[in-house]
Amino acid sequence: MTRDFFERQRRREQSPVPELWDLLDRVRDPELPVLSIWDLGVLCDVKQTGEKVVVTITPTYSGCPAMETIRSDIERVLGEAGMRRLEIRTRLAPAWSSTWISPEGCDKLRDYGIAPPQNQSDLTPDAGLACPRCGSADTRCISEFGSTACKALFQCNDCREPFDYFKDI
Amino acid sequence: MSDEDLKQATLDYTLRLGDDALVLGQRISEWVSNGPFLEEDIAYGNVALDYIGRARMYYGYAAELAADGRSEDDFAYLRSEREFRNYLINELPRGDFAYSQVRQLLVDQFNTAFLDRLVESRDATLAAIAAKGIKETRYHLRRSREWVLRLGDGTAESRRRAQKGLDDLWGYTHELFEPDALEQRLAKAGIGVDTAALKSQWQQAVAATLGEATLNLPQEDWAVRGGRTGYHTEYLGHLLGELQSIYRSYPGCRW
Numbered sequence: 001m002t003r004d005f006f007e008r009q010r011r012r013e014q015s016p017v018p019e020l021w022d023l024l025d026r027v028r029d030p031e032l033p034v035l036s037i038w039d040l041g042v043l044c045d046v047k048q049t050g051e052k053v054v055v056t057i058t059p060t061y062s063g064c065p066a067m068e069t070i071r072s073d074i075e076r077v078l079g080e081a082g083m084r085r086l087e088i089r090t091r092l093a094p095a096w097s098s099t100w101i102s103p104e105g106c107d108k109l110r111d112y113g114i115a116p117p118q119n120q121s122d123l124t125p126d127a128g129l130a131c132p133r134c135g136s137a138d139t140r141c142i143s144e145f146g147s148t149a150c151k152a153l154f155q156c157n158d159c160r161e162p163f164d165y166f167k168d169i
Numbered sequence: 170m171s172d173e174d175l176k177q178a179t180l181d182y183t184l185r186l187g188d189d190a191l192v193l194g195q196r197i198s199e200w201v202s203n204g205p206f207l208e209e210d211i212a213y214g215n216v217a218l219d220y221i222g223r224a225r226m227y228y229g230y231a232a233e234l235a236a237d238g239r240s241e242d243d244f245a246y247l248r249s250e251r252e253f254r255n256y257l258i259n260e261l262p263r264g265d266f267a268y269s270q271v272r273q274l275l276v277d278q279f280n281t282a283f284l285d286r287l288v289e290s291r292d293a294t295l296a297a298i299a300a301k302g303i304k305e306t307r308y309h310l311r312r313s314r315e316w317v318l319r320l321g322d323g324t325a326e327s328r329r330r331a332q333k334g335l336d337d338l339w340g341y342t343h344e345l346f347e348p349d350a351l352e353q354r355l356a357k358a359g360i361g362v363d364t365a366a367l368k369s370q371w372q373q374a375v376a377a378t379l380g381e382a383t384l385n386l387p388q389e390d391w392a393v394r395g396g397r398t399g400y401h402t403e404y405l406g407h408l409l410g411e412l413q414s415i416y417r418s419y420p421g422c423r424w
Binding site (some may be wrong): 039059061062063064065092093094095097101123124142143144145146147148149153169 | 194208211212214215216217218219220221222223225226252293294296297298300301302304305307308311312
């Protein structure tokens with residue numbers, strides 16, 4: 001578990017509105033539906049003052065188009081739960097990092113067929129990532145840029161399957 | 170400088186940075202469905218998206234500073250060519266693949282140095298945008314550097330094209346390191362970056378890559394300037410025409 005994740009988890013555990021955090025677990029990343037915005041680290045904070053709810057989120061990559069969908073999904077989920085006064089704030093600093101993904105999130109990514117970030121604060125390795133399908137380390141990077149901004153494309157030399165790698169950033 | 174002057178200067182500066190990001194992002198998005206192969210097509214799409222996302226952050230902040238009802242979209246879509254203040258190198262047509270990759274190397278190397286300083290800005294929002302951008306730019310630079318090595322030290326044809334791209338682009342790099350009065354003032358105020366101070370670092374890094382790529386450093390015998398004063402090449406108007414036509418044709422349209 002990284003320190004960044006630990007701090008975010010403490011914020012959630014000490015929150016006076018745990019039910020709102022739980023509700024927001026229903027909001028998923030549209031491109032990676034196995035991950036909630038909590039798992040992904042996009043959900044930074046939830047606060048309630050009187051009837052007003054303020055949700056703070058942070059983008060993964062500058063141009064990530066999933067942010068628009070995530071915002072409207074937050075509105076929908078909280079709206080359905082009867083919250084009428086809602087503000088969604090985007091926070092840029094500190095900049096999102098792949099170290100914010102929850103340990104459960106990393107497991108879910110692997111089960112989904114995506115190699116989770118290495119979190120060695122390095123650029124993408126050329127080879128040697130564990131294949132999420134067969135576990136072999138005999139793999140190679142095909143392209144640093146994959147189907148979304150956050151992923152690189154790899155191939156396993158053993159089972160021959162291509163797979164995505166969630167990049168360190 | 171009064172607080173009000175400083176705010177106006179910061180707004181103008183933020184728009185310049187937004188213009189650089191939007192124009193380059195739009196330009197390289199032209200590679201989508203035109204890349205030499207699928208992975209490169211996708212890579213350019215990703216890099217373009219990073220730049221357009223960065224432009225949105227700058228324009229969003231500009232809208233906050235302007236506080237006159239203008240939105241990020243108004244800055245992107247309702248200003249004309251002469252109002253754009255991007256560096257010329259960002260607007261030049263995409264050319265062939267070698268030309269585009271050489272441009273990326275020159276710009277990525279510049280942005281690496283630039284954003285690395287901007288993260289120390291006294292302006293918290295500019296610092297935050299830079300902190301986000303620098304992580305992405307490191308990935309961009311790794312890709313453009315590898316491509317320039319591969320093309321420069323590749324076949325006779327790839328080398329010829331990379332060298333030609335470099336020769337055609339070099340004269341547009343000078344203005345990156347010539348801050349005007351506004352940029353100097355903001356650098357002194359600890360908000361902006363003194364780009365003149367980045368030149369030797371940039372040159373060294375670029376020269377090292379070009380050397381490894383067996384490409385020749387061009388002669389310093391010509392320079393074109395004008396981006397920061399709104400005097401553009403003939404290409405920007407066409408780019409903006411395409412970028413802005415929908416928004417201008419259907420004002421207020423939502424979908």
